Amino acid sequence: MAAMSETSSAGAFLYRPRSWRRVLRFAGLATVAAVSPSTYSPQAREVAVRQIYYTAWQILPGYALVAALLGLLLIEVVVVSARKYGVTQYSLELVLRVLVLELVPLVTALYVALRSGAAIGAEIALMTVRGELEDNEETGANPLHAELVPRIAGAALAVAALTTLGCLITTWLAYVVFYGFTPAGLPEFTRIVGNVFDGVELAAFGLKCLLFGLAVAIIPAATALEAERGMMKSLPAVVLGGLLKLFTVIVAVEVTTLVVKYA
Amino acid sequence: MAEHSDKPASPAAAAADLAAALLPRSLGVKVGILIAFTVMVIGAFIVYVLYARGVFEQTQRMYLIADNAEGLGVGTDLTFAGFPIGYVRRIRLRDDGKVRISVRVPVSEAKWLRESSVFVLDVPLVGAAKLRAYTANLKDAPLADGAERPVLRGDTAEEIPRLVASVRSVLENLDQITDTGSSLQESLKSARTVTERMAGKYGVLGGILGGENNARKVIASIDRANALLASLNGVALKMDTVLSKTDQRVLGSGGLVDETQKAVAQANAILGEVSASLKRVDGILADAQAVAGNAKAATTDLAALRTEVEASLRKVASLIDEINRKWPFERDTKIKLP
Numbered sequence: 001m002a003a004m005s006e007t008s009s010a011g012a013f014l015y016r017p018r019s020w021r022r023v024l025r026f027a028g029l030a031t032v033a034a035v036s037p038s039t040y041s042p043q044a045r046e047v048a049v050r051q052i053y054y055t056a057w058q059i060l061p062g063y064a065l066v067a068a069l070l071g072l073l074l075i076e077v078v079v080v081s082a083r084k085y086g087v088t089q090y091s092l093e094l095v096l097r098v099l100v101l102e103l104v105p106l107v108t109a110l111y112v113a114l115r116s117g118a119a120i121g122a123e124i125a126l127m128t129v130r131g132e133l134e135d136n137e138e139t140g141a142n143p144l145h146a147e148l149v150p151r152i153a154g155a156a157l158a159v160a161a162l163t164t165l166g167c168l169i170t171t172w173l174a175y176v177v178f179y180g181f182t183p184a185g186l187p188e189f190t191r192i193v194g195n196v197f198d199g200v201e202l203a204a205f206g207l208k209c210l211l212f213g214l215a216v217a218i219i220p221a222a223t224a225l226e227a228e229r230g231m232m233k234s235l236p237a238v239v240l241g242g243l244l245k246l247f248t249v250i251v252a253v254e255v256t257t258l259v260v261k262y263a
Numbered sequence: 264m265a266e267h268s269d270k271p272a273s274p275a276a277a278a279a280d281l282a283a284a285l286l287p288r289s290l291g292v293k294v295g296i297l298i299a300f301t302v303m304v305i306g307a308f309i310v311y312v313l314y315a316r317g318v319f320e321q322t323q324r325m326y327l328i329a330d331n332a333e334g335l336g337v338g339t340d341l342t343f344a345g346f347p348i349g350y351v352r353r354i355r356l357r358d359d360g361k362v363r364i365s366v367r368v369p370v371s372e373a374k375w376l377r378e379s380s381v382f383v384l385d386v387p388l389v390g391a392a393k394l395r396a397y398t399a400n401l402k403d404a405p406l407a408d409g410a411e412r413p414v415l416r417g418d419t420a421e422e423i424p425r426l427v428a429s430v431r432s433v434l435e436n437l438d439q440i441t442d443t444g445s446s447l448q449e450s451l452k453s454a455r456t457v458t459e460r461m462a463g464k465y466g467v468l469g470g471i472l473g474g475e476n477n478a479r480k481v482i483a484s485i486d487r488a489n490a491l492l493a494s495l496n497g498v499a500l501k502m503d504t505v506l507s508k509t510d511q512r513v514l515g516s517g518g519l520v521d522e523t524q525k526a527v528a529q530a531n532a533i534l535g536e537v538s539a540s541l542k543r544v545d546g547i548l549a550d551a552q553a554v555a556g557n558a559k560a561a562t563t564d565l566a567a568l569r570t571e572v573e574a575s576l577r578k579v580a581s582l583i584d585e586i587n588r589k590w591p592f593e594r595d596t597k598i599k600l601p
Contacts, residue, residue: 052294060297087390161301168304191347194315195338202312 013223013241014248023245026222027214033149034156044150051154055116056161063111063162064169070107071170074099075177092189095174096196101205104166106254109212112159113220113246120151121220121242125227125235133225148221155217156210163209204257211253219246317350322367323408324352327382327394331416332362334392335384341366341394348372351394364414366394377403382414522589530582533575540575544568576600 013019033039040048075095082091124147127133133147179185197205223242228234313319329335332354340347349368357363368376380398387393394414406412440447461467465478472478513519547568 049291049294052297053290056297057293090390157298157301161297164301164304167308190311190315191340193312194317195340195350197312198316198338202309 011241011244013226013238014244019223019226019241019245022226023219023222026225027218030149030152030218030221031214034153039149039153041146044146047147047150048154048157051120051151052158052161054119055112055155055158059111059115059162060165063108064165066111067104067107067166067169068173071099071104071166071173072177074103075170075174079177092174092178092192093196096171096192099170099174100167101196101201102254102258104170105163105205105209105212106250108159108163108166109216109250110247112155112162113216113243113250116155116158117216117220117246118239118243120155120217121224121239122235123224124148124151124221125224125238125242128225128227129229129232129235131229152214152217152221156213159213159216160209163212201261204261208253208257212250215246215249215253219249317367317369321370322349323370323373325349325366325368325376325406325409326411327364327366327384327414328357328411329362329364329384329414329416332364332384334386335364335394336391339392339394341368341382341396343372343375343396343398348375348396364394373405375401376406377401378406379403380406380412382412383417384414385417519589523586526582526586526589530586533578533582537575537579540572544572 078091078095078098079088082088082094124133127147175185175189179189220239220242223245224238226241227238335351335354337351337354339351341349341351349366349372351364352367353365355363355365375398376396377398377400379400380396383395383397385393385395439445442448460474463475465472465475465482468478468481472481511518547564551565
């Protein structure tokens with residue numbers, strides 16, 4: 001890491017292929033480690049649980065509120081404009097496609113990235129600067145397993161949990177706005193859900209959520225590892241660079257799925 | 264994160280200790296609830312989507328054959344009376360250039376489809392194509408599984424140019440009809456004149472006959488005809504009596520017919536005599552020719568014969584006179600003699 005002497009600018013991380021390669025290698029290692037049971041020692045499990053608690057549970061009320069308000073607003077916009085243009089019969093499908101399939105995962109990823117991505121990046125960058133991770137290597141403990149993978153797994157799970165909750169809230173809101181508090185609209189609603197969520201759509205949706213979760217968990221951590229030991233100065237640039245990369249990846253994933261689906 | 268101490272020695276253990284001290288005790292439970300809830304929601308949603316897509320429902324297939332499947336997509340609903348009763352599962356172009364649309368219909372909804380059902384593919388201007396089923400008689404035999412039916416196509420976009428063309432010609436016709444000097448205008452004008460006349464003194468009669476004078480004449484004619492009919496009535500009565508009298512005179516006993524019969528009998532007898540006389544004349548003439556030389560001797564015979572012939576002719580003439588007198592309808596009094 002001594003080679004990273006010129007890490008003064010956060011934007012520089014975006015245009016450095018070596019940094020992206022590092023992220024990819026780290027992502028591969030972390031993903032493999034995250035799915036191997038040996039990673040989860042009681043200590044590591046504790047770290048993962050803590051990560052989930054910070055990333056998901058603590059922000060749950062705020063996130064639910066934001067999801068409900070944003071959802072309600074967008075549903076109303078769609079309903080009013082659909083009525084205006086006389087395409088009311090397509091508005092529920094539009095809401096499900098735009099809000100549940102596209103916007104909720106994206107907003108959740110951005111929300112978690114802002115709330116926790118920066119925190120994870122800062123924490124790991126601080127550990128790198130202090131040399132804690134290298135110290136662990138010297139004592140024979142694997143820092144990837146002990147510190148990083150539980151955090152990454154926790155963050156990814158938290159994103160998945162929040163996305164699920166957000167989709168649940170917005171779907172319920174859509175039903176209530178369209179049909180009110182009665183089960184009378186269930187047959188039609190079920191039919192539209194069946195139309196919108198076919199197998200390919202569901203698989204793409206799951207894959208996108210997984211990619212968002214992994215990106216939110218891995219990229220800030222991977223970039224934070226580029227901080228220089230003993231140089232507190234490099235810390236802000238590393239954290240910010242990680243966030244920049246994260247946003248780039250999130251946007252890229254979203255655009256790619258949209259292009260694949262609609263182009 | 265606040266749980267990190269500044270001491271680098273055995274940092275993981277220290278961090279864990281500190282975290283355990285700072286964090287709520289039920290942290291594991293809360294996170295467990297969250298994860299369990301997430302997994303449950305995801306599982307329930309997948310089951311719900313499978314249910315919504317009809318995976319747990321028994322379906323039957325039917326195939327619709329169309330010339331053109333434009334606007335139709337997999338997942339398009341087949342509707343009956345506005346309610347979706349099935350959906351398009353697959354669309355395939357057959358070797359003969361027709362489109363085969365595979366439709367899945369849940370068994371519970373198959374009752375709406377009968378042997379006589381008609382299927383229409385409707386492509387509206389805005390929105391996706393619609394596949395509709397119409398069943399006139401719900402008591403027909405139910406549609407068999409895997410049945411193949413043609414689909415009619417109602418394409419709004421294709422209809423519009425045709426519609427515009429015909430509407431234009433209709434409008435042109437209308438324009439011509441309502442133009443100044445057009446036949447409709449003339450007809451209306453004439454109709455107005457006629458109705459004005461009809462509203463005049465002689466009403467409808469004046470309207471039909473085209474003027475009050477004519478109407479007056481017609482009325483006068485009718486009056487005269489009435490008078491004529493009255494006098495004709497009298498004439499008919501008289502005629503009746505005349506006819507009864509005539510009947511008596513002509514057909515009664517001693518009437519005209521009777522007399523005529525008698526006269527005809529007489530005439531027969533006289534004619535017989537005439538015929539005999541003429542035969543004798545023939546014989547005498549032959550004799551006369553033969554004995555032309557002895558004229559003197561023959562002259563006395565001839566004088567007697569002549570008086571005889573004249574007497575017969577007079578009888579015939581008087582008979583014919585009598586017949587003519589008794590037979591009023593014969594006017595030709597000429598008699599041709601042999």
